[in-house]
Amino acid sequence: MTATVSGKASKYDQLIEPTRVHGSLYTDDEIFREELEKIWYRTWVFVGHESEVPEPNDYVRTAIGPQDLVLSRDREGVLHVLVNRCAHRGNLVCDDQRGNSSSFRCPYHGWTYKNNGDLLGYPFNRGYGGKGNIEGELGLGVLPRVDSYQGFVFASFASEGPSLVEHLGAAARELDRLAGLSPEGKAELTAGWLKHQTGANWKLLVENETDGYHPQFVHGAIFGVTGSPIGALYSDKSTAVTRDLGGGHSENDLRPEFRKFGEPMRWFGTTEERVFEYASRMREAYGDEDAERVMIEGAPHVMIFPNLFIAEIQVFAIQPLSAHECVQRSTAVQLRGAGDINKRLVSQCMGSVGPAGMLLADDTEMYERNQYGVGMRKPEWLDIRRGVDRERVDENGFKIGTATDETGMRGFWGHYKSLMEAE
Ligand code: FES
Numbered sequence: 001m002t003a004t005v006s007g008k009a010s011k012y013d014q015l016i017e018p019t020r021v022h023g024s025l026y027t028d029d030e031i032f033r034e035e036l037e038k039i040w041y042r043t044w045v046f047v048g049h050e051s052e053v054p055e056p057n058d059y060v061r062t063a064i065g066p067q068d069l070v071l072s073r074d075r076e077g078v079l080h081v082l083v084n085r086c087a088h089r090g091n092l093v094c095d096d097q098r099g100n101s102s103s104f105r106c107p108y109h110g111w112t113y114k115n116n117g118d119l120l121g122y123p124f125n126r127g128y129g130g131k132g133n134i135e136g137e138l139g140l141g142v143l144p145r146v147d148s149y150q151g152f153v154f155a156s157f158a159s160e161g162p163s164l165v166e167h168l169g170a171a172a173r174e175l176d177r178l179a180g181l182s183p184e185g186k187a188e189l190t191a192g193w194l195k196h197q198t199g200a201n202w203k204l205l206v207e208n209e210t211d212g213y214h215p216q217f218v219h220g221a222i223f224g225v226t227g228s229p230i231g232a233l234y235s236d237k238s239t240a241v242t243r244d245l246g247g248g249h250s251e252n253d254l255r256p257e258f259r260k261f262g263e264p265m266r267w268f269g270t271t272e273e274r275v276f277e278y279a280s281r282m283r284e285a286y287g288d289e290d291a292e293r294v295m296i297e298g299a300p301h302v303m304i305f306p307n308l309f310i311a312e313i314q315v316f317a318i319q320p321l322s323a324h325e326c327v328q329r330s331t332a333v334q335l336r337g338a339g340d341i342n343k344r345l346v347s348q349c350m351g352s353v354g355p356a357g358m359l360l361a362d363d364t365e366m367y368e369r370n371q372y373g374v375g376m377r378k379p380e381w382l383d384i385r386r387g388v389d390r391e392r393v394d395e396n397g398f399k400i401g402t403a404t405d406e407t408g409m410r411g412f413w414g415h416y417k418s419l420m421e422a423e
């Protein structure tokens with residue numbers, strides 16, 4: 001998928017420059033429709049986790065943009081992503097958020113479908129020339145490609161394109177890091193999702209996810225109240241870096257800061273003694289040296305294009321609804337075989353992004369204020385130049401900036417532009 005723009009500058013050349021982006025990108029309904037086609041219905045999008053559907057016939061509702069989907073595991077254990085739309089007259093066939101069923105029955109005229117999308121039956125079948133006449137012809141929409149990495153399930157509406165591993169590129173190793181925090185090498189998403197609807201364009205959320213410039217200001221109050229050391233990670237003195245991982249993915253690599261202190265579990269705001277069961281299982285599983293390194297370095301903070309954000313102990317999925325609105329789902333990371341730490345992971349996640357959580361409320365206020373602002377007439381651009389002159393290339397060839405630089409945003413926009421310019 002390469003850009004085929006020749007001669008005159010493309011529309012997106014005029015809207016996306018290396019260090020600034022035009023405000024209309026966040027408000028234009030036509031651009032949103034184009035994003036659905038060129039990004040959301042073309043690339044790999046995170047839809048759920050294998051641990052949400054562990055048993056044969058388990059299913060969960062999910063979504064890509066405005067498309068209502070069902071992630072199902074059939075009786076053979078194969079994963080499918082189905083479009084929640086009846087082939088008869090378009091009704092929703094699945095109402096429950098999750099469940100276990102080998103079939104789905106449409107409430108309108110009772111057509112039933114297998115959990116792989118095949119049409120199974122239709123009442124009063126003589127109207128269709130009898131049983132067995134239209135099964136092969138009609139069925140639920142099925143996404144042509146479903147794949148998973150470290151249990152994270154991605155799907156694509158496009159039958160062709162880069163493989164999931166190619167799409168993830170360097171971001172794959174961040175999922176490996178997350179899994180490596182479990183004594184059994186498996187991260188799970190079994191704590192249930194919270195949904196927050198936000199009056200903002202999805203890209204404002206993506207940009208914010210690895211923006212290390214705002215935490216001191218936006219989250220200053222909660223850091224102050226809780227005495228959290230997180231604020232210092234995103235300061236001018238921090239040795240943490242922002243890295244453009246390519247493919248629109250980016251991360252805040254906090255490891256340099258945590259290595260400086262060399263204290264296991266500092267990233268989680270605790271000590272090894274207070275999560276003794278977890279720490280001893282880690283040491284048993286990986287040996288003292290490796291376990292200690294993993295427990296010092298902590299969890300990744302990575303935005304995987306276009307919708308999966310892992311913020312150490314919690315996972316977010318972004319679902320755009322329109323140019324002006326999106327839903328952000330969030331859940332706590334659970335580490336398989338980890339014992340006492342899992343409950344703490346849930347309560348810390350609730351404290352930051354639950355209904356009364358402060359981090360998400362702080363950020364949401366910022367997205368919505370931004371959305372209001374980008375609708376105003378002057379100035380027309382948003383600036384993303386922070387740190388461009390001090391950016392450097394690391395030993396693996398990735399662009400890195402300091403903890404507070406907009407390196408990740410620039411990486412996002414470069415990739416966005418290449419997708420939007422593609423035919
Ligand atoms: S719309 Fe589903 S059975 Fe008629």
Ligand SMILES: [Fe+2]
Pocket residue numbers: 208214215218219359363
């Ligand atoms: Fe934030």
